Amino acid sequence: MSVENFVVDAQPRADEGKGASRRLRRTGNVPAVIYGGGKDPQSISLQHNVMMQHVEHEAFFSHILTVNVAGSAEKAILKDVQWHPYKPAIAHMDFLRVDENTIIKVHVPIHFVGEDVAPGAKAGGLVTHQLTAIEVSCPAGKLPEYLEADVSALDLGDSLHLSDIKLPEGVTILELSHGEEHDLPVAAIVVTRGGAAGEDEAEAEAEVVAEEGEEAAAE
Numbered sequence: 001m002s003v004e005n006f007v008v009d010a011q012p013r014a015d016e017g018k019g020a021s022r023r024l025r026r027t028g029n030v031p032a033v034i035y036g037g038g039k040d041p042q043s044i045s046l047q048h049n050v051m052m053q054h055v056e057h058e059a060f061f062s063h064i065l066t067v068n069v070a071g072s073a074e075k076a077i078l079k080d081v082q083w084h085p086y087k088p089a090i091a092h093m094d095f096l097r098v099d100e101n102t103i104i105k106v107h108v109p110i111h112f113v114g115e116d117v118a119p120g121a122k123a124g125g126l127v128t129h130q131l132t133a134i135e136v137s138c139p140a141g142k143l144p145e146y147l148e149a150d151v152s153a154l155d156l157g158d159s160l161h162l163s164d165i166k167l168p169e170g171v172t173i174l175e176l177s178h179g180e181e182h183d184l185p186v187a188a189i190v191v192t193r194g195g196a197a198g199e200d201e202a203e204a205e206a207e208v209v210a211e212e213g214e215e216a217a218a219e
Helices: 018-026 048-055 058-062 174-178 196-218
Strands: 007-012 029-036 039-047 065-069 072-083 090-097 103-113 126-129 133-139 147-150 159-161 185-190
Touching: 007 048, 018 029, 018 090, 029 048, 029 072, 039 048, 039 065, 048 058, 048 090, 058 103, 103 126, 133 174
Parallel strands: 007 065, 029 090, 103 147
Antiparallel strands: 007 039, 029 039, 065 072, 072 090, 103 133, 126 185, 159 185
């Protein structure tokens, strides 16, 4: 798994409240807060255009970041992004301070592999994705950038579940801690109309009709 180095440059801010946040956004900045790690929460300001570039990267949401606040570097993860209700603009961001051993809960994206070689796909089936991310618990230092869902062995009608995902050491899937009934499907291969499976069914129906016709003729 690849590793990105994300550095977030921030400025401390003293003004708080909705009015102060609106004024900050009008200047091209984003109000944010960094908290946790045994320290008091600190209100900070970020450059909006820079943060928009960061959030384009999937790994930014599941990676330990370096947040520089007035020259002081802190390790943190992004906990929440609030978006403008109708514009592609960030309204607010939350960061959680962490160290290598801090146990964190984070949604990690899923990368699907093996779709081109899956028997079910070759037979004309459609690979469907039921989930795009999985919430995991792990020490911050072991946070995976993504998890792989290998569907290369799936046939028509088969499903891949959470319990089938291979996890790095120290990483657990939170949903599975609630019992077997929470072993949710991650991907499946379904029969599509017009595919090879559909053609087989049509041929079978044609054979039945032909046999019925032959029996009727014999009578």
